[in-house]
Amino acid sequence: MTHRRPLWPSPDKYSWHLDRATLPAQSRGWHHRLCAPPFHGGCLYSSILWHELVLERIADFFMDNTKEQRILNYVLQNAVKGDPQSVVDTIDKYCYEKEWAMNVGDEKGSILDKIVLDTNPSMCLEMGAYCGYSAVRIAQLLKPGARLLSIEKNPANLAIAKQVVEFAGLQDKVQFVEGPSNEVIPQLKKKYEVDTFDFVFLDHIKDAYTPDTKLLETCGLLRKGSVLVADNVICPGAPEFLQYVRTSGRYDCTNYPSHVEYSKNKDALEKAVFRG
Numbered sequence: 001m002t003h004r005r006p007l008w009p010s011p012d013k014y015s016w017h018l019d020r021a022t023l024p025a026q027s028r029g030w031h032h033r034l035c036a037p038p039f040h041g042g043c044l045y046s047s048i049l050w051h052e053l054v055l056e057r058i059a060d061f062f063m064d065n066t067k068e069q070r071i072l073n074y075v076l077q078n079a080v081k082g083d084p085q086s087v088v089d090t091i092d093k094y095c096y097e098k099e100w101a102m103n104v105g106d107e108k109g110s111i112l113d114k115i116v117l118d119t120n121p122s123m124c125l126e127m128g129a130y131c132g133y134s135a136v137r138i139a140q141l142l143k144p145g146a147r148l149l150s151i152e153k154n155p156a157n158l159a160i161a162k163q164v165v166e167f168a169g170l171q172d173k174v175q176f177v178e179g180p181s182n183e184v185i186p187q188l189k190k191k192y193e194v195d196t197f198d199f200v201f202l203d204h205i206k207d208a209y210t211p212d213t214k215l216l217e218t219c220g221l222l223r224k225g226s227v228l229v230a231d232n233v234i235c236p237g238a239p240e241f242l243q244y245v246r247t248s249g250r251y252d253c254t255n256y257p258s259h260v261e262y263s264k265n266k267d268a269l270e271k272a273v274f275r276g
């Protein structure tokens with residue numbers, strides 16, 4: 001699939017807390033003129049401040065919907081109902097051509113797909129659903145009877161993710177749980193009848209990767225051979241997580257160099273296989 005250059009360049013790094021809004025499609029001409037210079041100037045922090053604080057506040061002021069709602073609308077209008085790959089391709093097209101968004105994206109997504117296929121999991125966990133993009137990617141590869149449990153703390157994002165997954169026809173494979181991961185994880189055994197996870201995708205707030213991994217261990221939710229995949233270990237970066245999984249002696253690790261979603265900036269996925 002070939003894509004045009006994004007109209008709205010992505011920041012070199014981005015915040016998970018300030019991801020909600022950019023500008024409506026009809027305004028992107030002046031938005032592009034406004035936001036382009038700082039991103040090409042190489043000043044990382046001014047780019048972040050400009051994009052996440054200034055533009056977001058302008059967008060919040062002018063818009064009557066959010067970027068996540070616009071992604072959902074674009075899917076509903078352009079993807080094929082019941083066709084998960086069409087949903088994935090349609091979101092990628094939107095994010096390349098209209099607005100950048102923090103889905104794992106097509107490039108890292110195809111690495112993720114390969115790991116899911118190699119793992120052939122029965123029970124999967126995702127932390128950070130956002131618009132449901134990675135949930136669709138993972139769930140469409142699951143064998144019959146396998147399921148994905150996806151934890152999302154933001155109710156607005158969760159509502160979008162549910163509709164995206166339903167439109168893809170994967171609602172029987174994906175169960176969403178609302179709440180912060182550190183509160184949900186201890187409930188998974190009893191309330192959600194989980195024994196252990198075969199596959200875990202970490203793509204929520206980066207500071208939570210290490211404590212949540214340790215929580216999964218202490219709650220007995222990992223078994224020998226459980227496969228953890230962490231996104232954005234280079235950008236925004238998860239150095240504490242990399243140090244933990246690489247040096248604790250509890251995991252066998254593989255790094256998959258790639259790029260930040262819908263951009264040329266360097267990023268990577270880290271696979272960590274629990275030794276039990």
Ligand SMILES: C[S@@+](CC[C@H](N)C(=O)[O-])C[C@H]1O[C@@H](n2cnc3c(N)ncnc32)[C@H](O)[C@@H]1O
Nearest residue numbers: 103104128130133134153154180181203204205
């Ligand atoms: C990068 S996005 C997830 C992208 C998604 N995995 C995809 O590739 O399509 C991160 C999401 O994690 C959620 N999040 C952040 N911290 C969280 C936490 N502690 N528990 C659950 N969700 C969290 C945010 O609300 C946001 O929707």
Ligand SMILES: [Mg+2]
Nearest residue numbers: 104203231232
């Ligand atoms: Mg990510």
